[in-house]
Amino acid sequence: MQKRSIAERLGAAGGMVTDQRRIVCAVLEKSKDHPDAELIFKRARKADSKIALATVYRSLKALVDLNLIVTHDFGDNRTRYEIKDDDHHDHLVCVSSGKVIEFHNPKLEKLKREIAARLGYSLESHRLELYGRPADVDEQTAQRKSETGASKPS
Amino acid sequence: MQKRSIAERLGAAGGMVTDQRRIVCAVLEKSKDHPDAELIFKRARKADSKIALATVYRSLKALVDLNLIVTHDFGDNRTRYEIKDDDHHDHLVCVSSGKVIEFHNPKLEKLKREIAARLGYSLESHRLELYGRPADVDEQTAQRKSETGASKPS
DNA sequence: CCGACGATTGAGAACGATTTGCAACATCTT
């Protein structure tokens, strides 16, 4: 009973399940990238040629409010959307290609909580993006010696 | 010879130094918060009642391009500006009061670089914000036992 | 110190992303 679709979870959470919202949910589930509203809109139009952009925005907001999806801001000023995964991950954005790599690092998660705690706060959420450029192969191999616990995207 | 003003550094970097830019620089230097363009504009108007918002934006962009100031995005969609400090710091945003606390954590800096390296990238920049709410005093004292290296804002 | 030329300014229009007003319509409850 783990694989409930976003649309199902939307209904379970008390949200109204409409055809348009089902479509937006389906688009998000099928998207492996981090699409913005416009792109989600374009993809949604393939399933419903008359769905409105405003509806996409409203559906996305509903899903965000219900904590079913999360937003990202990768510097270009577009809000990107992604299904909220159970295990949190952060992003590394390649400054030369724009490619986005997801990663999860337990050490980092722990450190973030500790920092907040030391400042007198309990961590509610956070946002982290690394911006980097591909390293030379030399540097890579050199660096690979230092274990950090960073893992490839799931 | 360390305390050159932003305006001076702007000139030294080859940027054109105008009255308006001097004012924007002065506003930034006096601001202890993280003002957005609109707020900087309001403050600048106190020194020059006819400076234009567009000029503020243009001055800010010039300063960002010359690496004299940095931008932040704390979730509300406003770009905030801050003088670039020598030693990097990140931010913790209080979700209940909106207060922004700066902190610097060497462990975190190191970890970020390592993570990027392990993914095959050399870290160019990054963005990190923690969002938290004030913890109970109990929790605070309990947490304070775990050393993290987090330091209070400078 | 002055004049020329390119850069900057002010004002408002223009922009792109996102939101909103409203009438028609679909959904969930009973």
Add this chain to the structure above:
DNA sequence: AAGATGTTGCAAATCGTTCTCAATCGTCGG
């Protein structure tokens, strides 16, 4: 199946930010 309520589509409105353009200023060569 009917009604109350939430949602949709469309267009107009907003918000932050950038651009256009004529007027003006800063900087550099002389």
